[in-house]
Amino acid sequence: MRWENLTVESGGHSRAADTALFGADAVVSRTFDTPEFRGITFHEVRARSIINRVPGASRMPFEWTVNPYRGCSHACVYCFARKTHTYLDLDPGLDFDSQIVVKVNAPELLRRQLGSRRWQGEHIAMGTNVDCYQRAEGRYRLMPGILAALRDHANPFSILTKGTLILRDLDLLVQSAQVTDVGVSVSVGFTDPELWRTVEPGTPAPERRLDVVRTLAEHGIGCGVLMAPVIPFLSDQPAQLRATVQAIAASGATSVTPLVLHLRPGAREWFMAWLGRHHPYLVRRYERLYADGAYAPKWYQRRITRQVHELAQEYGIGPTRAGMPRRILPPEAPEPVVSEPTQLTLI
Numbered sequence: 001m002r003w004e005n006l007t008v009e010s011g012g013h014s015r016a017a018d019t020a021l022f023g024a025d026a027v028v029s030r031t032f033d034t035p036e037f038r039g040i041t042f043h044e045v046r047a048r049s050i051i052n053r054v055p056g057a058s059r060m061p062f063e064w065t066v067n068p069y070r071g072c073s074h075a076c077v078y079c080f081a082r083k084t085h086t087y088l089d090l091d092p093g094l095d096f097d098s099q100i101v102v103k104v105n106a107p108e109l110l111r112r113q114l115g116s117r118r119w120q121g122e123h124i125a126m127g128t129n130v131d132c133y134q135r136a137e138g139r140y141r142l143m144p145g146i147l148a149a150l151r152d153h154a155n156p157f158s159i160l161t162k163g164t165l166i167l168r169d170l171d172l173l174v175q176s177a178q179v180t181d182v183g184v185s186v187s188v189g190f191t192d193p194e195l196w197r198t199v200e201p202g203t204p205a206p207e208r209r210l211d212v213v214r215t216l217a218e219h220g221i222g223c224g225v226l227m228a229p230v231i232p233f234l235s236d237q238p239a240q241l242r243a244t245v246q247a248i249a250a251s252g253a254t255s256v257t258p259l260v261l262h263l264r265p266g267a268r269e270w271f272m273a274w275l276g277r278h279h280p281y282l283v284r285r286y287e288r289l290y291a292d293g294a295y296a297p298k299w300y301q302r303r304i305t306r307q308v309h310e311l312a313q314e315y316g317i318g319p320t321r322a323g324m325p326r327r328i329l330p331p332e333a334p335e336p337v338v339s340e341p342t343q344l345t346l347i
C-alpha cells in the first residue's frame with residue numbers, strides 16, 4: 001500500500017511517513033482486540049479538508065459531501081464504493097471491509113470550514129460514499145461533533161445509512177431539524193434474513209434498520225427508505241418485493257425508492273465471486289443480464305420500479321406523508337428510469 005513505512009501493532013499504534021495520499025498530517029494505525037473490531041485495522045489520519053465537491057455534480061441532487069471514513073465494515077458484497085479503495089493501493093475486496101481510514105479531526109475541521117467566509121451554507125450530503133454510521137463510529141464518535149457543527153451553523157444536510165447507531169445522535173438530529181433542513185434516509189433493499197446474512201454481513205438486520213425509521217418518525221424526523229439494491233433473481237420476486245414494501249410502509253417511512261443492483265468495476269468482481277460461491281447456478285444469468293456493463297437492462301429496471309411504485313401506492317407510502325427529506329441518491333446511482341412518486345433520499 002502507499003504508506004510504505006506503516007506498521008501495525010495490536011493495541012498500539014505507529015506512524016507513517018508518506019501521507020500525501022490523504023492530504024493528511026499523519027497516519028496512525030490501530031487494531032482493537034474486541035469481537036466487534038477483530039480483523040479490522042483503523043488508519044487514523046488528520047485530513048486537511050473535509051467538505052468535498054462531488055465530481056460531476058451537475059447530475060447529482062447535491063454538490064457537497066462530508067465523508068469521515070473510507071472503507072466500510074458493513075461489508076456489503078455489492079458496495080459501489082469498493083473501487084475507491086484501490087486509490088489507496090488497497091484492494092476493493094477484503095481490504096475495503098477491514099482497512100478503514102478514519103479522519104479523526106473531521107468535526108473540528110468541519111466547524112472551521114463552515115465558519116469560513118467562503119462557505120455559502122449549501123446542502124451537505126453524508127453517507128453517499130461509505131456509511132458514516134458504520135461500526136467504527138461507535139468507537140471514534142465523529143458524527144456528534146459533525147452534527148453539532150452543522151446545527152450551530154444551521155447548515156442543511158442529509159444522511160443515508162444502514163447503521164442503527166444513528167439513533168445515538170437523535171437529540172442532535174432533532175436540534176438540527178429545528179434550525180435547518182435535515183433529511184435522513186435508511187437503506188433497506190430486502191427483508192430476507194438469509195440473503196441479508198450473506199450479502200450484507202456487517203450490517204444491522206433489515207428489521208433493526210426499519211426500527212430506526214420508526215423511531216425517527218416518532219421524533220418528528222421524516223425518513224425515506226432507499227430500497228437498494230434489489231438483487232436480480234434473489235430479492236426481486238413479487239412476494240419478496242411485496243414483503244419488503246409492506247415492512248417499509250409499516251415502519252412509517254415517508255417514501256420508498258427502488259434501485260436495482262448495479263455492478264461497477266471493483267464491486268462486480270467481488271460480487272460475482274460471492275455469487276459463484278453461494279448461488280453458482282445464477283452466474284450465467286448474471287453474465288447475460290449485465291452483459292452490457294454495470295447496469296441491468298432498462299426494461300428490467302423499469303419493471304422493478306413499476307412494481308415497487310404500485311406496491312407503495314397500495315400500502316400508502318407516497319408524497320402526501322409529512323416530513324419528507326430531500327431526495328439524495330448516492331453518487332454512483334443511475335438516473336431513475338421512471339419518475340418517482342416521492343421525494344426521497346439515499347443508501
Ligand code: SF4
Nearest residue numbers: 072074076079130131
Ligand atoms: S453500508 Fe453502504 S458504504 Fe457500507 S459497505 Fe454497505 S453499501 Fe457500502
